[in-house]
Amino acid sequence: MAMTADGKIATANRAVHSFGSAWDLEHLYELRATADAVMCGARTVEVAGTTLGPGAAKFRRQRLKRRLAEYNLRVIVSGNGSLDPAAAIFKSQVSPIVILTTARISKFNLKxxxxxxxxxxxxxxxxxxxxxxxxxxxxxxxxxxxxxxxxGALNDALFRADLVDEVHLTICPKIFGGRTAPTIADGLGFPALSDAARFELTSLRREKAELFTVFSRRKRPE
Ligand SMILES: NC(=O)c1ccc[n+]([C@@H]2O[C@H](COP(=O)([O-])OP(=O)(O)OC[C@H]3O[C@@H](n4cnc5c(N)ncnc54)[C@H](OP(=O)(O)O)[C@@H]3O)[C@@H](O)[C@H]2O)c1
Incomplete structure (x- = not known):
């Protein structure tokens, strides 16, 4: 995730969603090149127009060197199937797309x-x-x-399910402000400090004006 210095991942009106540097974009593709699948939520697919593909040939070569498939699986999350079938991701046919949904989906949306x-x-x-x-x-x-x-909504669900091993966070030197601007974990959140997802900083690198950080999950005390 790319995050402003005040903790936002987009502007409150959602108009600005891409604000990291070229380094950050490169970093995103490098991370994709380590994963079998790349996933995002329905609103991100629509607002940011992401296609979740592996990118340029050099990233696909990195994948092959790691013995991964040349193209990553793409996963979209939509609880009620409200996803727009005209979204850019469906026009890019580089690799299979799987949609995770719930029993709330209507027959119409499912079809x-x-x-x-x-x-x-x-x-x-x-x-x-x-x-x-x-x-x-x-x-x-x-x-x-x-x-x-x-x-933020999808991330929050994964944090609450205790399924996040690492958080790769790029801190960008901008302030968006706005009470309703999304953050890296929105949704329901945790009600108490004792419930909070716990991480430790395991990598910190400055690249020009941005900080590239990695937080790794800390095991809960028995
Ligand atoms: N700066 C960055 O690095 C970065 C990265 C990604 C996104 N963004 C920004 O984040 C914003 C979008 O975030 P968002 O929080 O509004 O939306 P989101 O997480 O992309 O998508 C939310 C949708 O995903 C589905 N969903 C998520 N969790 C679910 C669960 N536990 N069960 C069932 N369905 C679930 C629901 O779809 P249905 O409504 O279809 O049921 C929900 O409305 C955009 O402005 C985007 O630009 C920024």
Whole structure:
């Protein structure tokens, strides 16, 4: 995730979603080149127009060197299937697209998404059961390492399910402000300090005006 110095990942009106440097973009593709699958939420797919592909040939070569498939699997999360089938991602046919959804999806939306995705998987009643969904992705699509690229609602669900091993956070020297501007983890959050997801800073690198950080999960005390 790219984050402003005041902790935002987009402006409050969602008009600005891309604000990292060329280094940060390169870093994003390098991370994609380490993952079997790249995932993001429905609103990110629509607002940011992301296609979640591996990018230029050099990143695809990195993938092959690591014995990964040349093109990563693409995973989209949409609880009620409200996703727009005209979104840019569906026009890019580089690799399979899997949509994770819930039993809340209408028959109409299910049919609509089945025409644009390779598989639509119902994983939960009202909320996606991510533990079960990731287990299924591993078994069915051989996903060992999954990169989630947000947005805040999806990230929050993964933090709450305790499924995040690493957070790669680029801190950019900008301030967006705005009470309703999204952050790296929105959604419901944790009610108490004792419940908070815990991480430790395991890497810190300055590249020109940005800080590239990695936070790794700390095990909860027994
Ligand atoms: N700076 C960055 O690095 C970065 C990266 C990514 C995104 N962004 C920004 O983040 C914003 C989007 O974030 P967002 O939080 O609004 O949306 P989001 O997380 O991209 O997508 C939210 C949607 O995903 C589905 N979803 C998420 N968690 C779910 C769960 N537990 N169960 C069922 N469905 C679930 C729901 O889809 P349905 O409504 O279809 O049910 C929900 O409305 C955009 O402005 C984007 O530009 C910034």
């Amino acid at each position: 609509k998404l089945q025409t644009v995705a390779d598989e639509v998987r119902i994983c939960g009643e009202r909320e996606i059961n991510f533990r079960a969904a990731l287990r299924w992705l591993k078994t069915k699509w051989n996903v060992q390492r999954l990169l989630c690229e947000g947005g």
